[in-house]
Amino acid sequence: MKMRLGLLAVGLLALVFSCAPQKTPGPQVGKKPAVAHPELSPQEKLIACSDCHRTETPEIYREWYQSRHGIAMVKCFQCHGTFETFHQPTRETCRTCHAKAYDNCPKDKVCWECHTPHAFKRHQ
Amino acid sequence: MGMTRRQFIKRTAALTAASLVGVELPKIEKAAQAADVEEWHPGVCRFCGVGCRVYLGLKKGKPVAIKGIPESATNKGYLCMKGMLFYRIIHHPERLTKPLYRERKDQPFREISWEEALRIAARKFAETVVKYGPDATAYYGSGQALTEETYLFQKIMRGGLGTNNVEGNPRLCMASAVGGYLTSFGADEPIGSYADIEKAYCFFIIGSNMAECHPVIFRRVMNRKFAKPNEVKVINADPRVSPTSRIADLHLQFRPGTDLALLNAMAYVIIEEGLYDQEFIQKYCKFKIGKPPKDVTFEEYKEFLKQYTPERAAEICGGNITPEKIRTAARWFATSKATMSLWTMGINQRSRGVWANNLIHNLHLLTGQLCKPGADSFSLTGQPNACGGVREGGGLCHILPAHRPVKIDKLRHQVEDLWGIPRGTIPPKPGYHTIAMFRAVNQGKIKALWVNCTSPAQSLPNCDFYRKGLAREDLFLVVTDIFPTKTTELANLVLPTAFHFEKTGVYGCTERRSQLTVKVVDPPREAKPEVWIVREWALRMAEEFERLGDRRRAENLRICVKPFLGKEEGYELPKAIWEEYTQKLTKGRDNDLSGATYEVLKQRPDGVQWPAPTKEHALKGGTYKKFVRGIDPLAEEEGRKLGISGPYVFYGPAHKDHKLYLWLRPYKGAAEEPDAEYPFYLSTGRVIDHWHTSSMTGRIPELLRANPYAYVEINPKDAARLGIKPNDMVEIETRRGKIVLPAKVYEGPIQGMVFIYWHDMAEERMANRVTKDAFDPGSKEPEFKICACRIRKVSGPRPLKPYVVGHKI
Ligand code: SF4
Numbered sequence: 001m002k003m004r005l006g007l008l009a010v011g012l013l014a015l016v017f018s019c020a021p022q023k024t025p026g027p028q029v030g031k032k033p034a035v036a037h038p039e040l041s042p043q044e045k046l047i048a049c050s051d052c053h054r055t056e057t058p059e060i061y062r063e064w065y066q067s068r069h070g071i072a073m074v075k076c077f078q079c080h081g082t083f084e085t086f087h088q089p090t091r092e093t094c095r096t097c098h099a100k101a102y103d104n105c106p107k108d109k110v111c112w113e114c115h116t117p118h119a120f121k122r123h124q
Numbered sequence: 125m126g127m128t129r130r131q132f133i134k135r136t137a138a139l140t141a142a143s144l145v146g147v148e149l150p151k152i153e154k155a156a157q158a159a160d161v162e163e164w165h166p167g168v169c170r171f172c173g174v175g176c177r178v179y180l181g182l183k184k185g186k187p188v189a190i191k192g193i194p195e196s197a198t199n200k201g202y203l204c205m206k207g208m209l210f211y212r213i214i215h216h217p218e219r220l221t222k223p224l225y226r227e228r229k230d231q232p233f234r235e236i237s238w239e240e241a242l243r244i245a246a247r248k249f250a251e252t253v254v255k256y257g258p259d260a261t262a263y264y265g266s267g268q269a270l271t272e273e274t275y276l277f278q279k280i281m282r283g284g285l286g287t288n289n290v291e292g293n294p295r296l297c298m299a300s301a302v303g304g305y306l307t308s309f310g311a312d313e314p315i316g317s318y319a320d321i322e323k324a325y326c327f328f329i330i331g332s333n334m335a336e337c338h339p340v341i342f343r344r345v346m347n348r349k350f351a352k353p354n355e356v357k358v359i360n361a362d363p364r365v366s367p368t369s370r371i372a373d374l375h376l377q378f379r380p381g382t383d384l385a386l387l388n389a390m391a392y393v394i395i396e397e398g399l400y401d402q403e404f405i406q407k408y409c410k411f412k413i414g415k416p417p418k419d420v421t422f423e424e425y426k427e428f429l430k431q432y433t434p435e436r437a438a439e440i441c442g443g444n445i446t447p448e449k450i451r452t453a454a455r456w457f458a459t460s461k462a463t464m465s466l467w468t469m470g471i472n473q474r475s476r477g478v479w480a481n482n483l484i485h486n487l488h489l490l491t492g493q494l495c496k497p498g499a500d501s502f503s504l505t506g507q508p509n510a511c512g513g514v515r516e517g518g519g520l521c522h523i524l525p526a527h528r529p530v531k532i533d534k535l536r537h538q539v540e541d542l543w544g545i546p547r548g549t550i551p552p553k554p555g556y557h558t559i560a561m562f563r564a565v566n567q568g569k570i571k572a573l574w575v576n577c578t579s580p581a582q583s584l585p586n587c588d589f590y591r592k593g594l595a596r597e598d599l600f601l602v603v604t605d606i607f608p609t610k611t612t613e614l615a616n617l618v619l620p621t622a623f624h625f626e627k628t629g630v631y632g633c634t635e636r637r638s639q640l641t642v643k644v645v646d647p648p649r650e651a652k653p654e655v656w657i658v659r660e661w662a663l664r665m666a667e668e669f670e671r672l673g674d675r676r677r678a679e680n681l682r683i684c685v686k687p688f689l690g691k692e693e694g695y696e697l698p699k700a701i702w703e704e705y706t707q708k709l710t711k712g713r714d715n716d717l718s719g720a721t722y723e724v725l726k727q728r729p730d731g732v733q734w735p736a737p738t739k740e741h742a743l744k745g746g747t748y749k750k751f752v753r754g755i756d757p758l759a760e761e762e763g764r765k766l767g768i769s770g771p772y773v774f775y776g777p778a779h780k781d782h783k784l785y786l787w788l789r790p791y792k793g794a795a796e797e798p799d800a801e802y803p804f805y806l807s808t809g810r811v812i813d814h815w816h817t818s819s820m821t822g823r824i825p826e827l828l829r830a831n832p833y834a835y836v837e838i839n840p841k842d843a844a845r846l847g848i849k850p851n852d853m854v855e856i857e858t859r860r861g862k863i864v865l866p867a868k869v870y871e872g873p874i875q876g877m878v879f880i881y882w883h884d885m886a887e888e889r890m891a892n893r894v895t896k897d898a899f900d901p902g903s904k905e906p907e908f909k910i911c912a913c914r915i916r917k918v919s920g921p922r923p924l925k926p927y928v929v930g931h932k933i
Binding site: 045046048068071073077081096098099100 | 347371826829
């Protein structure tokens, strides 16, 4: 069980990280996130983010799973990058798919100020 | 860092939540793409048959991003993760960049020049033709090749060498859909379009895990369902509960291969309850049985269906099917304001794939759920250009360009005349279909084979058997591709090709839509567009034939490439090929694309849906729905010529009576059903993260990580009975071999069935080493979806490594 949890945690991390914007991975990502993901072994890096986060952050997992993103299989790494490139998404990340919303929404706010993160309901 | 993983995750979660209430977010990195990109270039996605439009972003001439095009009629800005990330392939360090050659397959490859490579390929093919006859050579292509490429390859094989041994991997995925459309409607390819999705009120999704295999189209279906949750019904029929089932109001889970009984039972209910459209049937349909087809009456059809009462069908289908569920499905299907069926490989990859297609069409014909907005019988294509290049461009052994069957003298002579080669050059006999072709390789009948942009060593069913043939020393194997694959491992000559956006050409997606992608970056080092490779190869073959004293073939080859001489390869050459194909070959045919010139395609960001016989019509986007007067110009024209009144004209070339056929097709099981020795059904399929053999997606870290290796899905009840726990290593054994995979225990597959993803290249996990190569007698499409297997636990969890040929993981 311990091992499983470890694995889970690993996957979680990977998940959080793996949702990076559509950018070349690696050094050019820029500033480090405020919180670093714990180190993962190569094997752990091969676990899908959601596998760990399902138990480690069940609220977030559930929000995502039940959202349109979850049903349409928009996975963690599409917004947060991989383990190596993990970052919080930006407006630009969302723009990859939501160009119209990007143009219509206020420019001084990040998307999830109005659209609940992970659930992405239209408005809070 | 002093923080446990659990703490870290909690903290991350807290930060995310904090953003909700306006607490300062952690610093965000600089904008990922748009800010970095200097130019955006429009094109189409490289992967599945959906045909999403994308912008490729360049910085200093280097691809750095992709984004969806919001105005696109197809994807409305959305992309799945494969589409978003394929730009990483363009400058991937593992690309093939030099021609590689070895005389014997036990030798290492050595780099050679293009001149040497082309000479070798030309000499081998020419000598084979002279020594063993043209049918000892073959071309095996791909639904991922551009239309221009498929067209030119088959022109050289048929018009130059004189063989119909021209095949492509769409035989493995779409052939049964072709067979179904031709026999039911008299014309290949769907009548309607994706635009029907937003007008449909009932979706009948059968044998398709759209959520993973056609994600962006699934998203449109999902949005439609959520927009009108009570009015729109979704029926999902599948032996496996998949992510697609999440939007279903009704899931029909049946024993694999029994859907023929289910579909007939739905027809039974429609008739029994008087839900059919008598007027539509009377005006437009005929009932048919057997081979050669015989006419039967509606009464005889009714009598035939008596074997498939919902009660009887529920017994055959097993699983969670009840007579009441069948009745509900039939009622929703028949009575909705508009019903759209969607299916893919679960229906096609079967030994009765054509029949299964016919039975779906039957439901639409019975109920008149066709030709009106939102109603259609819509098969989804697996590859980006299976429809355009291979089905329309003549990339299969029995068809010439623009839906012309090889065996019809008049149509074959038309092609010879249009190409300017003597009549009689193209043989009337179709060549080897895919399985027959690789069996012929095994038997030593084929001596020179060109494989383009596909990897049969991994993608053929029962592939170990066929790999023996590909490894034969007396087979000269040329492979054109962008990365090393399981097939390049068996080649004599490996030729590096240009990738998407490194060359120009057209992809034709599921909905008869042709879209142009123009070259914007150069291929790496010495990689070349296929059209250049074929032209140069053909010219050198002409010299070889001359040398060998076969003046006729030398002359034909020169005639075949003459219109393309001296053209620059990145744009002019494919443009000239497209012009010949559309202006000469498709003109006057049902897939008339003569209005869709490169100029028009560049002006039409969403491409053009055929038929598009004039530029005016093409500039409006072409034809959203075939056969409907006022929408389809050919319906108007043919209706006038044939003196047919009414709103619909079914001018499909295969039905001379211009009728739609309802077929009496009995239930028949799979070629190999479970028995005492092999008690489980084995089925295979795809995941959202990987594209086919994963030679491309396996090299993109995010995609590899998301699904690094295949696993076997086992129903919890079966797992409990066999003492299998999640992640245990499980051996899957069929009559063809064994593989060992980690177990995923969940309520996906029906009890008695296991399911494997087929993208994994590792020998011990490669699904097609155990699948069966039985095929549909009509379409010749193999039955990938069903065979019998046994399973046993071999150990507890083991660390595994992903594996992609030539990839430095
Ligand atoms: S759905 Fe298909 S065409 Fe669209 S982005 Fe994904 S792989 Fe590409």
